[in-house]
Amino acid sequence: SLAMELPPSHFSAARAAAVAVGYLRYLRGGPGRGLELRALRRARRQDIDDVGHKYYLELELEDVLDKDRTVSCTAEVLYHLGSRGTAPDVQVTVQGELSSTEEADEEFYHRIRSLEKELVAENIPDSHGNVPPELEPIHLLAWVASGYVIWQNSTENTKFHLAQVKHVKQVKRSDEDLQFDFVVLLHEMVSQEVLPWEVTVLWHPQHGARVPQHS
Amino acid sequence: HQVLRIKTKNEEEVKQLQLLESLEHLELDFWINPSAPALPVDVRIPAASVQSVKAFLESQGIEYSILIRDLQDVLDKEKQDMAESAQRQRSSSFDFGAYHTLDDINEELDHLASEYSFVEKIQIGESYEKRPLYVLKFSTGGSNRPAIWLDAGIHSREWVTQASALWIANQIASDYGTDASITSLLDKMDLFLLPVANPDGFVYTHTSNRMWRKTRSKIPGSVCVGVDPNRNWDAGFGGPGASNKPCSDSYHGPSANSEVEVKSVVDFIKNHGNFKAFLTLHSYSQLLMYPYGYKCTRPDDYAELESLGRAAASSIRSLYGTTFQVGTICNTIYQASGGSIDWSYDNGIKYSFAFELRDTGRYGFLLPANQIIPAAKETWLGLKRIMEHVRDKSS
Numbered sequence: 001s002l003a004m005e006l007p008p009s010h011f012s013a014a015r016a017a018a019v020a021v022g023y024l025r026y027l028r029g030g031p032g033r034g035l036e037l038r039a040l041r042r043a044r045r046q047d048i049d050d051v052g053h054k055y056y057l058e059l060e061l062e063d064v065l066d067k068d069r070t071v072s073c074t075a076e077v078l079y080h081l082g083s084r085g086t087a088p089d090v091q092v093t094v095q096g097e098l099s100s101t102e103e104a105d106e107e108f109y110h111r112i113r114s115l116e117k118e119l120v121a122e123n124i125p126d127s128h129g130n131v132p133p134e135l136e137p138i139h140l141l142a143w144v145a146s147g148y149v150i151w152q153n154s155t156e157n158t159k160f161h162l163a164q165v166k167h168v169k170q171v172k173r174s175d176e177d178l179q180f181d182f183v184v185l186l187h188e189m190v191s192q193e194v195l196p197w198e199v200t201v202l203w204h205p206q207h208g209a210r211v212p213q214h215s
Numbered sequence: 216h217q218v219l220r221i222k223t224k225n226e227e228e229v230k231q232l233q234l235l236e237s238l239e240h241l242e243l244d245f246w247i248n249p250s251a252p253a254l255p256v257d258v259r260i261p262a263a264s265v266q267s268v269k270a271f272l273e274s275q276g277i278e279y280s281i282l283i284r285d286l287q288d289v290l291d292k293e294k295q296d297m298a299e300s301a302q303r304q305r306s307s308s309f310d311f312g313a314y315h316t317l318d319d320i321n322e323e324l325d326h327l328a329s330e331y332s333f334v335e336k337i338q339i340g341e342s343y344e345k346r347p348l349y350v351l352k353f354s355t356g357g358s359n360r361p362a363i364w365l366d367a368g369i370h371s372r373e374w375v376t377q378a379s380a381l382w383i384a385n386q387i388a389s390d391y392g393t394d395a396s397i398t399s400l401l402d403k404m405d406l407f408l409l410p411v412a413n414p415d416g417f418v419y420t421h422t423s424n425r426m427w428r429k430t431r432s433k434i435p436g437s438v439c440v441g442v443d444p445n446r447n448w449d450a451g452f453g454g455p456g457a458s459n460k461p462c463s464d465s466y467h468g469p470s471a472n473s474e475v476e477v478k479s480v481v482d483f484i485k486n487h488g489n490f491k492a493f494l495t496l497h498s499y500s501q502l503l504m505y506p507y508g509y510k511c512t513r514p515d516d517y518a519e520l521e522s523l524g525r526a527a528a529s530s531i532r533s534l535y536g537t538t539f540q541v542g543t544i545c546n547t548i549y550q551a552s553g554g555s556i557d558w559s560y561d562n563g564i565k566y567s568f569a570f571e572l573r574d575t576g577r578y579g580f581l582l583p584a585n586q587i588i589p590a591a592k593e594t595w596l597g598l599k600r601i602m603e604h605v606r607d608k609s610s
Contacts, residue, residue, distance in 0.1 A: 009540040011548055036577055039538070054315075064577060127374075127425045128314050129583030163426060185426065187579060189500075190422040190466040190549050192443070194426040 003046040003056055011131035015159045016055035020075035022160070023090040024061070025147030030209060031137030032104030041072075046115040052080040053156060064140075070196070072094055079156050087152040101215065105205040108137045112170065112178055119180075124165040138168055138180070141209070145201040146184045148211040159189040166196060177202040217265050218283035219274065220257040223249065228277050232256055241268065257282060311382040312588045315373055317346070317418050320411060323381060324349055331388045333401070339409070340479025342433055346414040348479050351418040353406040355391070361489050361609045362563075363602055364478070366409040369444050369555070370428045371416025375572050375582045376496040377589035380410035386595060396599065400606045404491070407483075413444055413476055426580065428464050430474050437461035442468035445497075446553040447477045450561055451509025455554035468544055468555050477555075487535040492566035492605045493559035494598060499579050500516070500548070501539045502571040503528050503597065506560040508544030509552040516565055517543075523569065527597035534593045537573065544569065566605050570594060 007011045017040045025035055042058040057075045071094060078089040112119060124139050125131045131139050146162040154160060167183040181200050188195060203209045223229050232249035235241070241264045246257040260268050261418040264482055272279050283289055309315075309323050328336040328351065335352045342348060354360065387406065387610035388593050390397040400406075411417055415431040429441030439462035446457035449471035453459070457467035474477040507513075514520065524541040531539050540547055544554065548571075556567035573590045582590070 002508060007542075008498075009542050009547055009548075011546065037575065124579060125581045126581070127581065129578050129581045129586070161579055163579050164581060188424075191458070194464070 002181035003044040003054075005047055006043040006055075008040040008043050010043070011159075012045065012156065013055065013057070014072060015075040015154070015156060016043065016079075017057055017059060017075075018159050018161070019077050019088055019154045020057055020059065020090055020092055021061070022092075022147040022154070024073070024075075024092045025143050026151060026209065026211070027092070028094070028146060028208075029140060029144040030101055030105060031108040031141050032101030032201065033098065034140040034143050035061050036064050038062045038070055040148050048078075050081065052078055054078045066099060069099065071098060079154075088154055090151060102136075102205070104125060104142070109178065109205045116169070118172055119168070119170040121168050122166065124168070139165060139207075141180060141201060142168065142184055144182070144184055144203070144209045145182050145199045145211060146186060146197070148201075149184070149186065149197050149199050155200070157190055158184065159200060161187045162186040165195050170202075174204075175202045177207070216259055216261055216283075216286040218246070218257060218259050218286060219268070219272075219279045220282045221249075221258065221277060221279045221300075223252045223254075223256065223277065225252050225257075228252065228275070231275055231277065232573055234441035235268070235271065243268070245597060248350065249359060255525045259286065260358065309381075311378070311385065311582050311591070314378055314587070315381075317411060317414055320377065320381060321349060323345075324351060324384075324410070327351065327384055327388055330416070331391075333391065334384075334388050339483045340475060341412070342415045342476055343430055343474070344415045344418075346418070348409065348414070348476065349411070351408045351410070352484075353387055353391075353401055353408070355401050356403075357436040359489050360403065360405045361491045362407060363492040363494065363605060364409075364484065364490050365494045365598070366412045366555075368410065368417055369412040369476075369495065370497060370605050371413045371420045372426050372428050372580045373498040373572075374420070375498045375590050377411050377417065377585060378584075378587045379496060379572065379594055380408060382588060382591035383598070384408055385412065386591075396603055400602055403606055403610055404602075406602075409480070412480070415476075416441070428588065430476055432468075432474060434461040434466075434469070439466075442466055442474050444474050444477050445555055446551065447471060447474045448481070448553050448555050450554060450557035451507075451552040454509050456508065456551035457553050465524055465551075471553065474507050480555075481558070484564075485562075490559075490564050491609050492568075492601065493556060493564045494601065495555055495566075495569050496572060496594070497569060498572040499574055499576065500571040500581065501537060501573060501575050502547055502570070503531075503539045503541045504544045504547050504556075504569045504571075506543065506550040506567055508548075508550065508554040509557050510541075511550060513543065514560060520566075520568075523566070523601060526604075527568075527600040530596040530600040531593045535589055535594055537593050539570075539597070566601060568601060570597065 039060045044056040046054045055077045062070045073094045075092045080086045142165045150160040163185040169181045171179040229249045244259040249256045288330035318336045326332050333355045338347045340348045443465045446467040452471040458465045528539040528541050556569045560567040
């Protein structure tokens with residue numbers, strides 16, 4: 001069937017946009033880059049028989065570390081029929097270039113690698129919304145990790161946001177990746193539950209981030 | 216009353232003063248009693264006795280000077296000085312740009328009520344754990360004038376709302392008499408502000424769990440605690456968009472108005488009988504919504520509420536560019552039954568709006584304190600826009 005135009009303020013469009021942003025954070029986020037949705041410009045929905053519901057989105061994003069610059073992207077989010085246990089299929093195309101984070105990435109990498117004791121932290125942000133500057137990159141890596149969890153666990157009836165990093169522990173590795181074991185609190189808007197989730201993320205300045213399969 | 220200082224030259228004069236002391240009908244109050252010639256004698260004399268005491272002293276050649284010409288003046292000035300000092304101390308010590316405990320908030324409500332003659336702190340009930348539900352009443356006169364209701368913090372983890380409500384209270388109080396719009400508003404209407412609609416939950420977010428949303432009532436037959444107070448109103452109660460499971464964060468409760476925090480507001484508004492607007496603050500998502508939540512059909516006043524909502528969102532945006540989406544609850548966020556503005560609307564309060572304040576998820580419930588005042592300021596512009604419309608339609 002044809003794709004139907006949705007008002008961008010409609011909740012179903014907003015939910016699909018949150019999935020797209022989660023996916024993009026997982027793919028392109030890092031300790032030096034946190035992408036936030038500035039505006040949902042356009043949304044269409046298509047009901048595909050025997051497959052599921054597909055959303056076509058036009059998004060405007062900003063980098064939280066450089067709010068004056070925005071970047072446009074298009075996204076497609078396909079929620080599978082009877083979507084129990086299957087993550088939505090997501091494709092995102094970024095128009096133009098995201099600003100380079102090479103310098104910040106290298107600096108963070110070397111700082112963490114040269115720590116004598118593994119990094120441990122809790123409650124990021126704290127109750128009053130504070131994030132100590134040296135923990136902001138960890139906060140942004142939590143966005144990457146939770147972006148993965150959000151993408152994997154979203155349905156048309158959920159809208160997840162990272163509410164807080166409850167706990168993070170660095171795990172030293174014999175290879176060149178940095179490893180962080182997170183306990184994140186995810187706020188699910190529809191049920192209003194705040195749910196703890198354990199997720200491990202591996203990161204390297206050249207290789208980017210990944211969530212290992214067993215996480 | 217005057218206070219005299221008497222300088223005795225010899226024992227004889229001291230004896231004269233001791234004689235004076237014994238005359239009870241004069242009602243003299245010696246601050247320093249006559250004892251020895253070298254020591255001064257200070258005495259407070261009631262107005263009626265002043266002339267006769269002075270005449271006596273002069274006839275005896277006893278020297279005196281007037282220490283205090285009018286004691287009441289001195290007492291009045293001292294009282295004023297103390298009040299001003301306390302005010303200065305308070306207003307410079309309440310930081311509207313920080314998050315506060317319930318005790319500090321209640322103290323500030325007392326301060327506002329004492330500083331402004333048209334502001335009164337009233338108690339409309341008690342929470343489950345017996346904490347008072349305090350409402351600030353802004354009224355410049357009249358008798359049961361048409362009124363506006365504003366509440367915050369019904370969901371305790373939404374800290375920017377209680378904080379913004381305090382800033383807004385202070386702003387309204389100080390704007391009366393200086394801002395033309397607020398002055399004309401309060402000259403015609405009363406305003407009732409409940410800054411902490413869920414005090415038990417609020418204390419719990421400070422002491423135990425920052426992410427607590429519900430009340431703290433015990434639920435018979437369950438180990439879980441608390442009811443979602445914004446699913447507990449008698450509007451489509453128990454319908455879609457609320458959970459019947461006690462452990463859920465959107466549990467609607469055993470029955471409508473089962474939560475004393477909700478019932479107290481319902482009773483207050485019904486007994487008052489003359490509310491024209493019902494406005495409630497939540498966070499986060501940056502939304503400005505009107506009924507309905509419990510059903511996905513448009514309210515009868517859809518056109519007017521949509522238009523007013525857009526105007527208010529435009530006012531909000533004018534300050535810092537913050538965008539709020541406007542629409543019915545059902546279209547904008549989700550279908551949700553038992554909500555407060557659906558109840559108020561179905562009970563004849565046409566101008567019923569729910570605000571979801573900053574942000575859109577970057578910090579969510581944990582909005583940094585340095586955003587409290589900007590959030591309060593922009594929200595205030597939206598509220599004002601709505602209130603002005605209500606004022607114009609109510610006169």
